[in-house]
Amino acid sequence: MARVSNTTLLLQLIRRDLRVALRQRSEFLNPIIFLLVVITLFPLAVGPAADTLARIAPGVIWVSALLSAMLGLERMFRDDFRDGALEHMLLLPCPVELAVLGKVIVHWLLTALPLLLISPLLALLLSLPMQALPILIVTLLLGTPVLSAVGAIGVALTVSLNRGGALLSLLLLPLLIPLLIFATAALEAATYNLSAAGPLAMMAAFLVLALGLSPLAVKAALQVSVN
Amino acid sequence: MARVSNTTLLLQLIRRDLRVALRQRSEFLNPIIFLLVVITLFPLAVGPAADTLARIAPGVIWVSALLSAMLGLERMFRDDFRDGALEHMLLLPCPVELAVLGKVIVHWLLTALPLLLISPLLALLLSLPMQALPILIVTLLLGTPVLSAVGAIGVALTVSLNRGGALLSLLLLPLLIPLLIFATAALEAATYNLSAAGPLAMMAAFLVLALGLSPLAVKAALQVSVN
Amino acid sequence: MWRWLHPYAKPEATYRLNKKLLPWFAWPGVVLLAVGLVWGLVFAPADYQQGDSYRIIFIHVPSAMWAMGFYVGMAVAALIAVVWQIRTAEWALMAIAPVGAVLTFISLFTGAIWGHPMWGTWWIWDARLTSQLILLFLYLGVMALYVAFEDQRTGAKAAGILAMVGVINIPIIHYSVYWWNTLHQGSTITQMVTRLEAPTMPAEMLWPLLVNLFGFLGVCAALVIMRLNNEILRREVRRPWAIAILKGGQ
Amino acid sequence: MAQSAALLEARQVTSVRGERTLFEDLNLAVHPGHLYQIEGPNGAGKSSLLRIIAGLLQPLSGDILYKGELRQHVRREFLQDLLFIGHKAAVKPELTALENLQFFAATQGQPCAEPPFELLAQLGLVGLEDVPAANLSAGQQRRIALARLWVSSAALWILDEPFTSLDVAGIALLHQRFDAHLQAGGAIILTSHQPLDWAGRSLVRLQLEYSW
Amino acid sequence: MAQSAALLEARQVTSVRGERTLFEDLNLAVHPGHLYQIEGPNGAGKSSLLRIIAGLLQPLSGDILYKGELRQHVRREFLQDLLFIGHKAAVKPELTALENLQFFAATQGQPCAEPPFELLAQLGLVGLEDVPAANLSAGQQRRIALARLWVSSAALWILDEPFTSLDVAGIALLHQRFDAHLQAGGAIILTSHQPLDWAGRSLVRLQLEYSW
Ligand code: HEM
Ligand SMILES: Nc1ncnc2c1ncn2[C@@H]1O[C@H](COP(=O)(O)OP(=O)(O)OP(=O)(O)O)[C@@H](O)[C@H]1O
Numbered sequence A, B: 001m002a003r004v005s006n007t008t009l010l011l012q013l014i015r016r017d018l019r020v021a022l023r024q025r026s027e028f029l030n031p032i033i034f035l036l037v038v039i040t041l042f043p044l045a046v047g048p049a050a051d052t053l054a055r056i057a058p059g060v061i062w063v064s065a066l067l068s069a070m071l072g073l074e075r076m077f078r079d080d081f082r083d084g085a086l087e088h089m090l091l092l093p094c095p096v097e098l099a100v101l102g103k104v105i106v107h108w109l110l111t112a113l114p115l116l117l118i119s120p121l122l123a124l125l126l127s128l129p130m131q132a133l134p135i136l137i138v139t140l141l142l143g144t145p146v147l148s149a150v151g152a153i154g155v156a157l158t159v160s161l162n163r164g165g166a167l168l169s170l171l172l173l174p175l176l177i178p179l180l181i182f183a184t185a186a187l188e189a190a191t192y193n194l195s196a197a198g199p200l201a202m203m204a205a206f207l208v209l210a211l212g213l214s215p216l217a218v219k220a221a222l223q224v225s226v227n
Numbered sequence C: 001m002w003r004w005l006h007p008y009a010k011p012e013a014t015y016r017l018n019k020k021l022l023p024w025f026a027w028p029g030v031v032l033l034a035v036g037l038v039w040g041l042v043f044a045p046a047d048y049q050q051g052d053s054y055r056i057i058f059i060h061v062p063s064a065m066w067a068m069g070f071y072v073g074m075a076v077a078a079l080i081a082v083v084w085q086i087r088t089a090e091w092a093l094m095a096i097a098p099v100g101a102v103l104t105f106i107s108l109f110t111g112a113i114w115g116h117p118m119w120g121t122w123w124i125w126d127a128r129l130t131s132q133l134i135l136l137f138l139y140l141g142v143m144a145l146y147v148a149f150e151d152q153r154t155g156a157k158a159a160g161i162l163a164m165v166g167v168i169n170i171p172i173i174h175y176s177v178y179w180w181n182t183l184h185q186g187s188t189i190t191q192m193v194t195r196l197e198a199p200t201m202p203a204e205m206l207w208p209l210l211v212n213l214f215g216f217l218g219v220c221a222a223l224v225i226m227r228l229n230n231e232i233l234r235r236e237v238r239r240p241w242a243i244a245i246l247k248g249g250q
Numbered sequence D, E: 001m002a003q004s005a006a007l008l009e010a011r012q013v014t015s016v017r018g019e020r021t022l023f024e025d026l027n028l029a030v031h032p033g034h035l036y037q038i039e040g041p042n043g044a045g046k047s048s049l050l051r052i053i054a055g056l057l058q059p060l061s062g063d064i065l066y067k068g069e070l071r072q073h074v075r076r077e078f079l080q081d082l083l084f085i086g087h088k089a090a091v092k093p094e095l096t097a098l099e100n101l102q103f104f105a106a107t108q109g110q111p112c113a114e115p116p117f118e119l120l121a122q123l124g125l126v127g128l129e130d131v132p133a134a135n136l137s138a139g140q141q142r143r144i145a146l147a148r149l150w151v152s153s154a155a156l157w158i159l160d161e162p163f164t165s166l167d168v169a170g171i172a173l174l175h176q177r178f179d180a181h182l183q184a185g186g187a188i189i190l191t192s193h194q195p196l197d198w199a200g201r202s203l204v205r206l207q208l209e210y211s212w
């Protein structure tokens, strides 16, 4: 009966999940590819006029972020549920919330971090004014963890169901829409050189709420699912 | 050693997969609601101006098609691989290509058909000019089977483990972008009351190619995966 | 401190309580609704700007408001169900959801009908309209999640968690009119009731609206109670007390 | 045992997985009315051999003959005459026992006009017809998979550890079914780590070594 | 058996799944040095009982006590002292045997400074360290899962059909390990459809009926 510290467990979980994901390259490539397709699609669809593009750029980037997060979510607990790793996780000698946090972190690292890294490229492709780029990055930094955290609730609720992604998205998108609204509001303000402080503050509030409450909700949901 | 006809097997496979996907009758609504939610995201993100919306409408509708196809793809063979149904399928006394076709049909029915059904509503919501609606439907009819068929190749490759992952993306990307370009070109032509025959012909060619070749490729990929 | 809830949590007790409450909601509700609708749709004066088309307000506003109200009620039931593991609360949750969804749908539908003459379009991506649509999605999500589970208790718990998480959207819907510049009306009614001395709406219009508001509440609450009682009986068919009631027809 | 009588023959089959040679130049003739038990330690290659015979796995070299003809030349006939149940049993967790069974029956060319309640009763699944397989116990799921043995008309059964998760009654039931099948002129190839208590000379045991 | 000595106690546990009552008012005291074998037909509720004890499943009523205290009050101590291996063994198919093992060891508070080659050798996994578990045979995957028994310092083991897929040598090895664990004052609860050939009185058998 050796004591294991919470930190060790958290790090071990993250390490294992990253290993699993990186071995299956499709898992983290698919969302990025999806993102690139979506972003290239819009200039094609609306024509190359820079001003129209700039107008829709914030919206397009955020919708794509949202949807590509969605694509990565499916995996968060499903495979674990199927091979028993989820039960193993629930029986680790640490708060379940902590393990959930680990899952959220991994999801964020795999779906949001690449997005952050290529966001300058996206901004360029969509002729987003350069002064809006820092704000874009800030909204992504504030918003994407919310996507992962709230997404975790949805996946935890649906893991045992084995249903299509449609149900998951149906549950999650309404919850995430406020985030989208504030993020695009901030970006729009930035495009017109206005202050984006208001919407950013709201996003920060969402972030705190999501990170604080989602592990609790996920824990409850997982316990229901495993039962 | 009773003889089973090919048609029986195909129908049985389709029926079973539909059953698995639609446990409850009401579940077939999920993809439709999902699409509505996705479509809702765009006006929220890019602003409600009708002319902007009309401009991006083709792009939005095609992005939704792509997303719902990708969300459904994972399911196409992965679950079957994990529970052994895939091996069972390969050992059915009918050409493997036929069984693959069944899978593609089911995927199409589950992800593309709902989109087709609500496309008039989507056109309305996105202020797409009414004369473009028939063309929208035609592009969807021609394009979505390509998504399902090509997607099947990718999933079949990735289903066993690693490797194929990057391949899937590399495969999908160059195939999808032309598809999207032609689809949006057709729609744009229709919006301005021009003839959309050229892009539509290209799409039809894609369709024939995809439906003809994909079962062969999928068969080969599956045999590698199961090996 | 929540001990007082438990006696009512027993299905039988809830059932009997509901039976007692039902007439107090049903009859006043039906009467108020009938009076309010006739008053509003027939007798209230036509609006000087909108003519008769404004009359749809007597359906639109109550349904829109209670759509949100019932969502909150559903979330409270969910909280009780998830935290204290009370079965009747689970059933209440699922009794409320469809009623709320229908209310939301009515508000959207009447809004769209109203919007056509008023704004010249059936639909516009205005903040309030959109957020009301999201409310509909939330209801549908809760219901879809519930039916997706084979085991109904599991389904109710899962749906309950979702319902609770979704509450954050309610203030957003309500304040959407302030946060964004929109076409849609601000909260005139709420203001009016709090500041009766400076009405922004003629009393002949306000009164039938208020009557309708309570009429909707009564009827919908009665519907919920009836659904809940049906559910209780369905789940408890094998229990002696339920058998007695079913046989005795009381 | 006349050569011509063999239902199935494996000739000089060699299998290599990863860097390991599992077996080399393996020969096996499967005759009607016989039960073949492949034995060997974990990782010896038993499942691989079964999969090679069924055609799911490509051997490095060697041929599989069905009724004297190369299996790939008579693929359809062969598959119509084959019932393969592997480690993963192809039971769809979302579907009920009944639905799974009906699907199996239909693919075996024996569509059930009415629900096969008798069979379900025999398998101890009565009262659970409407429960998705995912909500059944391990042994009950296994029983659904094995129900295929009752709705199949294939002559050649290939079963990979069929007794897994089964209780004593289940194993006895299975033995009965095997007996009936062999009596009817069928053949069975199976693997099992438990010794089969099988009376009579129709049992042929084949030992695979864990070679390195 | 003094009441106070019980490592774990189940008191008046009732479990209902679907519409069936699996067992009612079940009592079980688990004492150090003893092996408890839960027996019963498929679907009797063995796995459910194990999951209830571990805390994965909520019983309808009844309490689980760990060292005399309610399990949920001493959750962390209980989990530190528990090793649960269910039907689904939590082996990640994408990871190699080594990686799986290292993860298990680390979560048990026994991080491997260097790769545990000896253990792998004992389990017959030598030469396969770099193969993802998905590419191993059924028995080899099971061995990876069971390797946890060697890196764990938990006193209470809960094992659901641990012998599945194992060959004779594997079963013998497992028996040895059980013996050592019991000697060291540990306790084991397991299910198995095969009779355990277990000498001595430390074996306690508990029969679950399939009640309807
Ligand atoms: C589909 C379209 C519409 C939707 C979804 C919708 C939604 C709503 C909602 C949710 C409320 C309740 C607000 C609250 O209590 O906080 C409301 C109230 C109201 N709506 Fe609409 N509405 C729509 C169209 C219209 C139209 C076209 C008009 C008239 C021009 C209108 C006039 C009003 C009025 C006067 C109120 C009462 C506001 C108050 O005093 O609180 N609505 N609507
Ligand atoms: N996930 C689940 N959801 C609902 N009911 C379940 C679930 N798993 C099992 N059951 C029900 O509980 C009963 C007992 O299942 P359990 O897995 O405990 O049996 P078992 O004794 O372990 O059987 P086996 O020997 O087949 O493993 C089964 O009859 C099954 O119908």
Ligand SMILES: Nc1ncnc2c1ncn2[C@@H]1O[C@H](COP(=O)(O)OP(=O)(O)OP(=O)(O)O)[C@@H](O)[C@H]1O
Binding pocket: B227, D017, D018, D022, D040, D041, D042, D043, D044, D045, D046, D047, D048, D049, E128, E131, E134, E135, E136, E137, E138, E139, E140, E165, E167
């Ligand atoms: N999918 C796979 N890809 C690559 N190699 C594999 C795969 N499956 C098994 N192997 C290798 O082939 C060898 C034999 O595996 P096989 O499954 O045939 O063994 P087995 O005799 O059935 O063992 P068990 O008794 O454990 O089921 C194993 O050592 C394994 O390393």
Ligand SMILES: [Mg+2]
Binding pocket: D046, D047, D048, D087, D160, E137, E138, E139
């Ligand atoms: Mg094997």
Ligand SMILES: [Mg+2]
Binding pocket: D137, D138, D139, E046, E047, E048, E087, E160
């Ligand atoms: Mg079991």
